[in-house]
Amino acid sequence: MSKKKENMHKIIILLLVVLLVVVGIVFVRTKTNYTNSADAVTGEWYWEKFSEEEIQSWSKMFMVETGEVIKKWQDAGVKHVLDVGAGQGHYSMRFARNGFDVDALDINDFSMQRLERLAKEQKLNIKTTTADARKMPYADNTFDAVFAIQVVNLLGCDNVVPMLNEICRVLKPNGQIWFTLDAMENMQKHDISKSSASLPNDRYSMEYCLFDNEKIQEMIMPIMDVKNIFKTTYINPQTMDTFMTKYGILGVCKK
Numbered sequence: 001m002s003k004k005k006e007n008m009h010k011i012i013i014l015l016l017v018v019l020l021v022v023v024g025i026v027f028v029r030t031k032t033n034y035t036n037s038a039d040a041v042t043g044e045w046y047w048e049k050f051s052e053e054e055i056q057s058w059s060k061m062f063m064v065e066t067g068e069v070i071k072k073w074q075d076a077g078v079k080h081v082l083d084v085g086a087g088q089g090h091y092s093m094r095f096a097r098n099g100f101d102v103d104a105l106d107i108n109d110f111s112m113q114r115l116e117r118l119a120k121e122q123k124l125n126i127k128t129t130t131a132d133a134r135k136m137p138y139a140d141n142t143f144d145a146v147f148a149i150q151v152v153n154l155l156g157c158d159n160v161v162p163m164l165n166e167i168c169r170v171l172k173p174n175g176q177i178w179f180t181l182d183a184m185e186n187m188q189k190h191d192i193s194k195s196s197a198s199l200p201n202d203r204y205s206m207e208y209c210l211f212d213n214e215k216i217q218e219m220i221m222p223i224m225d226v227k228n229i230f231k232t233t234y235i236n237p238q239t240m241d242t243f244m245t246k247y248g249i250l251g252v253c254k255k
Contacts, residue, residue, distance in 0.1 A: 065089055065232060065248055069147065069178045070098050072250075076176070078144040082169060084133050085151025089115030089126070095147070096124035102141070104138060105129045134163055138170045145169055148179035150246075156207035157219075164223050168253035175182070176252055183231060183245040184212040211247060224251035 073081070079101055083092040086104035088111050096102045098176070104126055106112050112128040116139040119126040131137050133151060146167050153160055167177055211219075220226065 010107055010227070046150055054148065055119070063097075066094060066147075066149075069250070070095065070100075073100070073145050073176070074098065078176075080142070080144045082102070082138070082143040082146045082170065084136075084146055084148040085154075086115065086128075087150075089118065089128075091147060091149060092126050093124055096126050103129065103138075105131055105133060107132050117246045134159060136166055136170055140169055141172045142170045144172055144175050146175070146177040148177060148180075150180055152179045152205070153181050153209040153211070155209075157209035160219055161223065164253075166221065168255065171253055171255075173255050174252055176227070176250060178248070178250050180222075180232075181211045181216070181247045181249065182208055184210045184249055185245055193199050216247065216249075220249065220251070222254075224253045226251045 003146045081095050081100045081102050083089070083095065083102060083104045086092050089104055092102045092104040092115060102125060104112065104115055105128075107130065109130045112130045115126065116128045118124075119128070129137060133148075134155070148167065152163055152167075155163065160253070164177075167179075173175065216226075216229070226249055228248075230248050232246055232248050
């Protein structure tokens with residue numbers, strides 16, 4: 001074999017090795033993002049990938065429960081409300097229409113820009129912020145109440161308590177939080193084999209933490225005095241069948 005051919009073979013082998021290394025790195029990163037790493041999960045809904053019709057359909061969820069919370073907080077004299085994980089801002093706008101001063105926070109900038117535009121068009125008192133709910137840019141004891149639908153348990157079980165502690169930090173003493181947790185029976189409904197499972201999708205980045213009464217006692221009760229707890233059915237707005245069962249919890253942080 002000539003020297004030229006020998007060098008060519010070495011170059012080809014080297015290129016193949018480099019290609020295999022690159023493929024391996026991509027595979028590991030992809031697997032990590034969707035299965036093993038809570039740090040890689042952001043809890044973000046990529047709302048820019050949803051159609052306007054799909055976005056509007058989500059506004060139909062938890063309308064009855066939200067109305068009850070609004071009535072409770074109006075009666076209690078609540079003025080300043082934080083909507084954590086506000087998404088497209090359906091609840092933020094409903095609170096604002098009912099006379100509350102609203103701060104809306106979400107990690108997805110597209111949704112916050114859209115909400116800011118809608119709030120201006122409708123002359124609603126809503127201030128939007130793009131940030132991670134685990135480290136919110138608010139001072140201690142800022143809000144009278146916090147509303148957190150479909151957000152607290154979307155970053156895996158390890159992040160539930162830190163997120164609730166962060167919410168409690170920005171709440172005024174005796175301020176109330178209303179939030180939801182996914183129920184353990186969703187394991188069978190969605191073929192989830194463990195109590196915390198990543199659900200890869202190009203429309204969101206999340207890792208569900210699923211709850212039963214025992215887990216609520218263990219993780220939630222030490223943080224807050226629970227004033228009300230109930231189960232509610234989450235309806236798929238496209239098919240109108242049962243999508244998920246959730247706990248709704250109204251609590252006051254132990255400060």
